[in-house]
Amino acid sequence: MALIFIEDHPWILEHESCEKLQREIMGQLAERQKHPRTSTKHAQISADIRLRLKQYNTQLVQLRQMLDQSSGTSTITFAESERRTRQVEVLMTKATQMQKLFDDQLSSKRMEERGSLLGQNTDWEGAGGSSNMNIGDMRSKQKQMLGEQEKGLENLSKIISRQKDIANTITNEVDYHNEILDDIGTQVDQTDQRVRNETGRVATVDRKDNTCAYWIVIIILFISIIIVAVI
Structure with a gap:
């Protein structure tokens, strides 16, 4: 069993906090994948993930600094220092993986939308050069995609409108306080x-x-x- 020093308890808490944050980010990445790229929910989750990734990287830096400070003292043993160094490296690897997954999901979503819009799921190279999707189906699919994009723009417009209302409210409050x-x-x-x-x-x-x-x-x-x- 590893020897745990009471004086070094903050490092353990910080490490547990990093692991918890990593699990939360992975859950958000899975949830983000369920929503269309143009949806409001997708945008909200993406913004939250970006903030959490920055927080995660900041905590990793702090964790590394705390480990460097304690390694030069008698607070922990050399073996414990090596073990914690490996734990930090694992967390750093997960940070890289999460960032890559975040970027890959966005690229994948874009490719799916392009494929749906251009009808890449159809058999363009079928016998005689014919397609399994006729012109009417293609137009219907394109209308559906345009409809989803219009919904996304409407949601974005609503968000901007709410932000404008909030800004007007803040302006009124500032004017009132100035009076x-x-x-x-x-x-x-x-x-x-x-x-x-x-x-x-x-x-x-x-x-x-x-x-x-x-x-x-x-x-x-x-x-x-x-x-x-x-x-």
Whole structure:
């Protein structure tokens, strides 16, 4: 049984996370293959797979860095380091395989659509150069393909329309918040002006208080001089 160090537990968790993400990506690749290339579902799954592949590669880099850092210390044994190195290499190989499968699926879908549109499934090289699919069937097949493409364009148009609505909503929210900020700025200016006015009044009162104290002192001195002169 391999020796597991408590201090190195983050590496094990990161490795398990990579394996889990790899299984999820493979499941999405299988699900993506079930939908037409022009469908909204296919586009959504493809975008999600691209993000997950980037995340997977980022986690692989982090996993490799963590392994390099722990290999130069006494945290893990040399045998354990070698075992984990092989595990990382396996995950890197799977990353390459998943990327290739992702690209191959797209190419395969395009070839299938071209074949359906051009009638490659028919026997063009049959006896006498005749085809098992007549002109009417070919036109029907082409109409079907055009109909699917129109549906895909309609779905794309709906998505763009929703994004436009979201953008308009965000714009309205930004305008509303700008108005609130303007009101707050006006209120702050008014408050600042009131503070300045009150500060001026306080200074005036303070000067008056000081003048009054001077007059009281002068009067007291004057009275004292008179009393001294009389005595």
